[in-house]
Amino acid sequence: MIQTLLLISGLGMLTSILAGLRAPKVWLAGVLAGAAGAIGAAITILSTGGEWNSYNSAALGGEAIHLRLDALSALFLALVGLVGGAGAVYAGEYWSETAHPRSAAPGRVWWSVLLLCLGLVLLAANGLHFLIAWELFTLAAYFLVTLNRRSPEVRAAGWLYLTLSHLSALSLFAFFAIMAARTGSWELKPLLDHPELAPLFWLALAAFGLKAGMFPLHVWLPSAHANAPSHVSAILSGVTLKIGIYGLVRFSGWLPVPPSAGWVIATLGVASAVLGVAFALGQHDLKRLLAYHSVENIGIILIGLGFALVATQQGHAAWGRLALAGGLLHVWNHGLFKALLFFGAGSVLHATGTREMSRLGGLWRAMPWTAALFALGAVAISGLPPLNGFVSEWLVFLGLFDAAIAHGPAAWAAIPAIVLLGVTGALALACFAKVCGVVFLGAPRSAAAAQAHESGPGMRGAMLVLGAGCVAIGLLPLLFWPAVARAVAVWQPVWASPAAPVPLVALGSAHLALAALAVLAGVWLWRKLQRAGFKRALTWDCGFARPTARMQYTAGSFAGIITEWFAGVLRPVRHESRPEGAFPAAAHLAQHTPETVLEYFATPVGGAVQQLAVAFRRFQHGRVQSYLLYLLIGAAALAAMVFLGGNP
Amino acid sequence: MSLRLILDLIARLALWLLLAPLLPGIINKVKAWVAGRRGPPVLQLYYDLARLWQKHAVLSTLASPGFVIGPAVAWVALAGAALLMPLGPAGSALSFRGDMLLLIYLLALARFCTAWAAMETGSAFEGMGAAREVSFAVLAEATLITALLALCVQTESTSLVTMLAPAAGAGAVLLAAGLFTVLLAENCRVPFDDPNTHLELTMIHEAMVLDHSGPPLAVILHGAALKLLLFSLFLTEAVLPLGQLSTLAATGALVGGVLAVTVGVGLVESLLARLAFRRVPLLLTTAFLLCLFALLMAWKGGAE
Structure with missing residues (x-):
C-alpha cells in the first residue's frame, strides 16, 4: 500500500x-x-x-x-x-x-x-x-x-542563502562523517547505546538550526524569503525551514544528547520567538515582515522540543510530551498559515507590484478573497482561538505550566518561557493588526493600490485549501491528535499512549461553538444594518478627505511604541530633515530596521575571513623560483621534525 | 451536550448580559458623588444601549463589512470569555484543564477584532488608538499571565474553578494590586485612559470607536461593560477564598467584592489624573512586577 x-x-x-x-x-x-x-x-x-x-x-x-x-x-x-x-x-x-x-x-x-x-x-x-x-x-x-535574477537584490539574497546553506551543509558533513566513523556504518538508526556520540549534537544544532532559521543563525532568512517569488517564499518558509526542525527532532531522538541540550534549545527558542516578532514589527516590507515571523514560529517549535529534551533528561516527565506534541503540531500549523500568508502577500504583489506597506491600503475592495483569507491567516498566526495556531500554542503552554507546577529545576526555565511566550503572542497580534490594517483597510496610499485586481481562481484555490486546513485543525483538534501522538511516540517510545492527556474534546467544542456564534453574530449584525438601511459618510478625522490619503496612520507609526521598547536590539536607522522656519521647505522622514545580526556580526566576520583569504593568495603568484623555495622549506621542516622527533 | 448544560449556559449568559451595564453606571455615580454632583442615573448605560440599538448607523465610505462584523465577533469572544469564568458558589458551566488560557486568548481575539474595525476607517486617530491598545496590551497580557501562573502554582491546577476557589495566599495583596492595575489598563480607565476625554489625540479606546454609531456602537459598549465585569470578578475571586465559604456567604462576598472594585475604580478616577503616555509602560511594568512577586511568594509557599 x-x-x-x-x-x-x-x-x-x-x-x-x-x-x-x-x-x-x-x-x-x-x-x-x-x-x-x-x-x-x-x-x-x-x-x-x-x-x-x-x-x-x-x-x-x-x-x-x-x-x-x-x-x-x-x-x-x-x-x-x-x-x-x-x-x-x-x-x-x-x-x-x-x-x-x-x-x-x-x-x-x-x-x-x-x-x-x-x-x-x-x-x-x-x-x-x-x-x-x-x-x-x-x-x-x-x-x-x-528565478528573477536580473535584480541585484535577488542575486545578493541568493548568494547569502547559498553561502550560509553550505556552512550548514559543512557541519552536516562533519556530523554524518564522524557518526559513520564511530559506528562503522552510514546507516541512520537509534544509537542511544553510544554515549560518546553526545557532543555531535552541537554540530547537528549548528547545521539544522541554520537551516531552520533559529536566532541568531537566521541572518540569511529575511532577504531570501522576501526576494524569492512568493510561491517559493511559501515553501521555503512553510516547509524547508521545517526540514531543519525535522533534523533536530530526528537526531535528538536517535542519538544521545549532552545534558545541557534541552536548556540550550529552549533558550534559543525563546530568543527566536521574542526577537523574531520584534524584528517583524520594525519591517515595512510585507514579505520581509512575514519572513521574520517564521523566526518567531520556529522559536515556538523549539521551545516545545527544548522542554521535551529537558523532560527526558529529568526522568520522562509527562509535561515533556505535551510540549513536544505542541511543537510538532505547530510544525503543521505554521506550514499551513505561513504558506497561506505568503500566498496572500504574493497576490498583493501580483496586483500592485509593490511589497512596501506604505504604498498599499484599501485593498479589500478590489481583492475581497485575498483580504479575507489573509485575515484568516493573521488570526491563526497570532495564536487566536478558534484557529489552529491557538491549539498548538495551548499545548506548549500547558506543558510549560505543568513544568512550573511540578516545582522541579525545569520550573525555573518554564516560568520565564511562559511569560515570554505570552508576550510573543501579544506582539504577534500587534504586528498582524498593523499588517491587515495598513495593507487591506483604509484608503489606497498609491495609484497602484487603487488599481489593484483580485487574483485568479488558481491562486485563490491554493489559498482556500490552506485556509481550510487552518480551520480544520482549529475546530477538530482531536482528529489530528493521534497523528501527532504517534510522531511523539517515535521520538520517545516511553510516551506512547493513544489517549490525549488534555481535554481536546472540550477545547474543540468550545472552538466550534465560538466559530459558529461568531459567524452568526457577524452576519446577523450586518444584516440588521442592511435591513434598517445605513448611510455612508466620510471618515471623521478633522478633515480626512484633504489633502491626501497618506495622512493615514502608517505601519511605522503603528509599530512605533513597541519598536521603541526594543530599540536596543533593533537599532533602527533614521533619516530625517525636519520642517524649519516660517515657510518650511520639503521635509522627510525615513526609518528602517536593518538585520542587526547580519550587519553587526555576520558581515564583519565574513569580511575578516575574506581578508585572510586575500592575504593567503599572495603565496600563489606563479613564480617558479618561489615555489621551489616553498618546497625546500617544506623538506627542511620535515627533516627537522624527523631529526628532532626521533624515531616513531 | 446535555440539555442541562445548555440551559445553564443560557442562564449564565442572561445574567452577564443584564448585569454588566450596571458597573459603568455605578462608577459614574461614585464619580458624581465625589465631585458633589447628582450625576447620571445608574441605569444610564441601559438607556443608551437601547437607544443606540434602534438607531440607524452611519458607516465610513471606506469601511468594509468587517467594520460591523469586527465588533460582533469581539462581543462573542468577550461573552465566551465571560462564560468560562466561574461564578463563585455556582461554579463554572464549562470547565477544563487550560481553560484559563482560552479565556486570555479570547480577550486577545476581541482586541484583534476591535483593532481591525478601528483600522477600517483609515482615520489617523483610530490608527493611533489601535496602536496604543495593542501595544499596551503586550504588557497587560504579560501581567495577566504571570498572575495566572501565580494562581496555578498556588493551587497546582490549570483550570479556573480550582484556581480561583481558595484565597491567593501570602501574595494576595500584591496580586490584587497588580490585577487592579491591569483592570484599569485593559478597561481604559484613568490613569491609563479617560473615558470622558474629548481630545482625540489623547484617547486609546474611545479613539478606536470614533466612527462607530448605532447598533455596532451598542455592541462595542456592551462588550466593554462585559469586560469590566469580567475583570472585577476575576480580581475578587482570585483574592477571596470563595471556595471555603458557605453558598450564601460566598455569594455575598462575590457581590461585595465586585462592588468594592467598581467603587475603587470610581474613586481612582475621581482622585487621580491620567498619566502621560510615556509613563504608561512604567506603571504596567510595576503591575507586572507585583504579580511576579506574588508568583514568587506562591512558589515559596508551595515548596515548604
Missing part, C-alpha cells in the same frame, strides 16, 4: 521534472499526483502507526539504498505534499509563462526537484543519501530564490 503510494509519488515527481520545461499541464498533473501519493502514504502511517522500510539491492555511492518512513517523517512528508501541491497550483498563475517567459519553465523544473529531494531527505535512512538529497534540495531552493 505505502510502497505503491510512494511509487506513484516518485513517478509523478519524475514525470513533472521531465515535463516541466515543455508541458506545464503535464507538470502540474505530475506534481499533484506526487503530492497526493506522498500525503496518502503519510496519512496511512500516521493513522496506523508502524514503520515502512524498503531495502533495495541498488546502491548509490557504494551504499545500498534504504528508505524508511515512520510517523515522525510522515508528519513532515504530509506538509511537503500539501504545500508543494498547493504551491504548484498557485505558481501556474503567479509565475506564468506570459509574465515570466524566461524563468517560468526552469521554475517548474526546480520546484519538482525541490519537492522530490525534500521527500528523499525525509525518507533516507542512510547518512550519505541524506547528504546528497540535502545538498540537492539546497541547490534547487537556490535556483528558485534567484
Whole structure:
C-alpha cells in the first residue's frame, strides 16, 4: 500500500521534472499526483502507526539504498505534499509563462526537484543519501530564490542563502562523517547505546538550526524569503525551514544528547520567538515582515522540543510530551498559515507590484478573497482561538505550566518561557493588526493600490485549501491528535499512549461553538444594518478627505511604541530633515530596521575571513623560483621534525 | 451536550448580559458623588444601549463589512470569555484543564477584532488608538499571565474553578494590586485612559470607536461593560477564598467584592489624573512586577 503510494509519488515527481520545461499541464498533473501519493502514504502511517522500510539491492555511492518512513517523517512528508501541491497550483498563475517567459519553465523544473529531494531527505535512512538529497534540495531552493535574477537584490539574497546553506551543509558533513566513523556504518538508526556520540549534537544544532532559521543563525532568512517569488517564499518558509526542525527532532531522538541540550534549545527558542516578532514589527516590507515571523514560529517549535529534551533528561516527565506534541503540531500549523500568508502577500504583489506597506491600503475592495483569507491567516498566526495556531500554542503552554507546577529545576526555565511566550503572542497580534490594517483597510496610499485586481481562481484555490486546513485543525483538534501522538511516540517510545492527556474534546467544542456564534453574530449584525438601511459618510478625522490619503496612520507609526521598547536590539536607522522656519521647505522622514545580526556580526566576520583569504593568495603568484623555495622549506621542516622527533 | 448544560449556559449568559451595564453606571455615580454632583442615573448605560440599538448607523465610505462584523465577533469572544469564568458558589458551566488560557486568548481575539474595525476607517486617530491598545496590551497580557501562573502554582491546577476557589495566599495583596492595575489598563480607565476625554489625540479606546454609531456602537459598549465585569470578578475571586465559604456567604462576598472594585475604580478616577503616555509602560511594568512577586511568594509557599 505505502510502497505503491510512494511509487506513484516518485513517478509523478519524475514525470513533472521531465515535463516541466515543455508541458506545464503535464507538470502540474505530475506534481499533484506526487503530492497526493506522498500525503496518502503519510496519512496511512500516521493513522496506523508502524514503520515502512524498503531495502533495495541498488546502491548509490557504494551504499545500498534504504528508505524508511515512520510517523515522525510522515508528519513532515504530509506538509511537503500539501504545500508543494498547493504551491504548484498557485505558481501556474503567479509565475506564468506570459509574465515570466524566461524563468517560468526552469521554475517548474526546480520546484519538482525541490519537492522530490525534500521527500528523499525525509525518507533516507542512510547518512550519505541524506547528504546528497540535502545538498540537492539546497541547490534547487537556490535556483528558485534567484528565478528573477536580473535584480541585484535577488542575486545578493541568493548568494547569502547559498553561502550560509553550505556552512550548514559543512557541519552536516562533519556530523554524518564522524557518526559513520564511530559506528562503522552510514546507516541512520537509534544509537542511544553510544554515549560518546553526545557532543555531535552541537554540530547537528549548528547545521539544522541554520537551516531552520533559529536566532541568531537566521541572518540569511529575511532577504531570501522576501526576494524569492512568493510561491517559493511559501515553501521555503512553510516547509524547508521545517526540514531543519525535522533534523533536530530526528537526531535528538536517535542519538544521545549532552545534558545541557534541552536548556540550550529552549533558550534559543525563546530568543527566536521574542526577537523574531520584534524584528517583524520594525519591517515595512510585507514579505520581509512575514519572513521574520517564521523566526518567531520556529522559536515556538523549539521551545516545545527544548522542554521535551529537558523532560527526558529529568526522568520522562509527562509535561515533556505535551510540549513536544505542541511543537510538532505547530510544525503543521505554521506550514499551513505561513504558506497561506505568503500566498496572500504574493497576490498583493501580483496586483500592485509593490511589497512596501506604505504604498498599499484599501485593498479589500478590489481583492475581497485575498483580504479575507489573509485575515484568516493573521488570526491563526497570532495564536487566536478558534484557529489552529491557538491549539498548538495551548499545548506548549500547558506543558510549560505543568513544568512550573511540578516545582522541579525545569520550573525555573518554564516560568520565564511562559511569560515570554505570552508576550510573543501579544506582539504577534500587534504586528498582524498593523499588517491587515495598513495593507487591506483604509484608503489606497498609491495609484497602484487603487488599481489593484483580485487574483485568479488558481491562486485563490491554493489559498482556500490552506485556509481550510487552518480551520480544520482549529475546530477538530482531536482528529489530528493521534497523528501527532504517534510522531511523539517515535521520538520517545516511553510516551506512547493513544489517549490525549488534555481535554481536546472540550477545547474543540468550545472552538466550534465560538466559530459558529461568531459567524452568526457577524452576519446577523450586518444584516440588521442592511435591513434598517445605513448611510455612508466620510471618515471623521478633522478633515480626512484633504489633502491626501497618506495622512493615514502608517505601519511605522503603528509599530512605533513597541519598536521603541526594543530599540536596543533593533537599532533602527533614521533619516530625517525636519520642517524649519516660517515657510518650511520639503521635509522627510525615513526609518528602517536593518538585520542587526547580519550587519553587526555576520558581515564583519565574513569580511575578516575574506581578508585572510586575500592575504593567503599572495603565496600563489606563479613564480617558479618561489615555489621551489616553498618546497625546500617544506623538506627542511620535515627533516627537522624527523631529526628532532626521533624515531616513531 | 446535555440539555442541562445548555440551559445553564443560557442562564449564565442572561445574567452577564443584564448585569454588566450596571458597573459603568455605578462608577459614574461614585464619580458624581465625589465631585458633589447628582450625576447620571445608574441605569444610564441601559438607556443608551437601547437607544443606540434602534438607531440607524452611519458607516465610513471606506469601511468594509468587517467594520460591523469586527465588533460582533469581539462581543462573542468577550461573552465566551465571560462564560468560562466561574461564578463563585455556582461554579463554572464549562470547565477544563487550560481553560484559563482560552479565556486570555479570547480577550486577545476581541482586541484583534476591535483593532481591525478601528483600522477600517483609515482615520489617523483610530490608527493611533489601535496602536496604543495593542501595544499596551503586550504588557497587560504579560501581567495577566504571570498572575495566572501565580494562581496555578498556588493551587497546582490549570483550570479556573480550582484556581480561583481558595484565597491567593501570602501574595494576595500584591496580586490584587497588580490585577487592579491591569483592570484599569485593559478597561481604559484613568490613569491609563479617560473615558470622558474629548481630545482625540489623547484617547486609546474611545479613539478606536470614533466612527462607530448605532447598533455596532451598542455592541462595542456592551462588550466593554462585559469586560469590566469580567475583570472585577476575576480580581475578587482570585483574592477571596470563595471556595471555603458557605453558598450564601460566598455569594455575598462575590457581590461585595465586585462592588468594592467598581467603587475603587470610581474613586481612582475621581482622585487621580491620567498619566502621560510615556509613563504608561512604567506603571504596567510595576503591575507586572507585583504579580511576579506574588508568583514568587506562591512558589515559596508551595515548596515548604
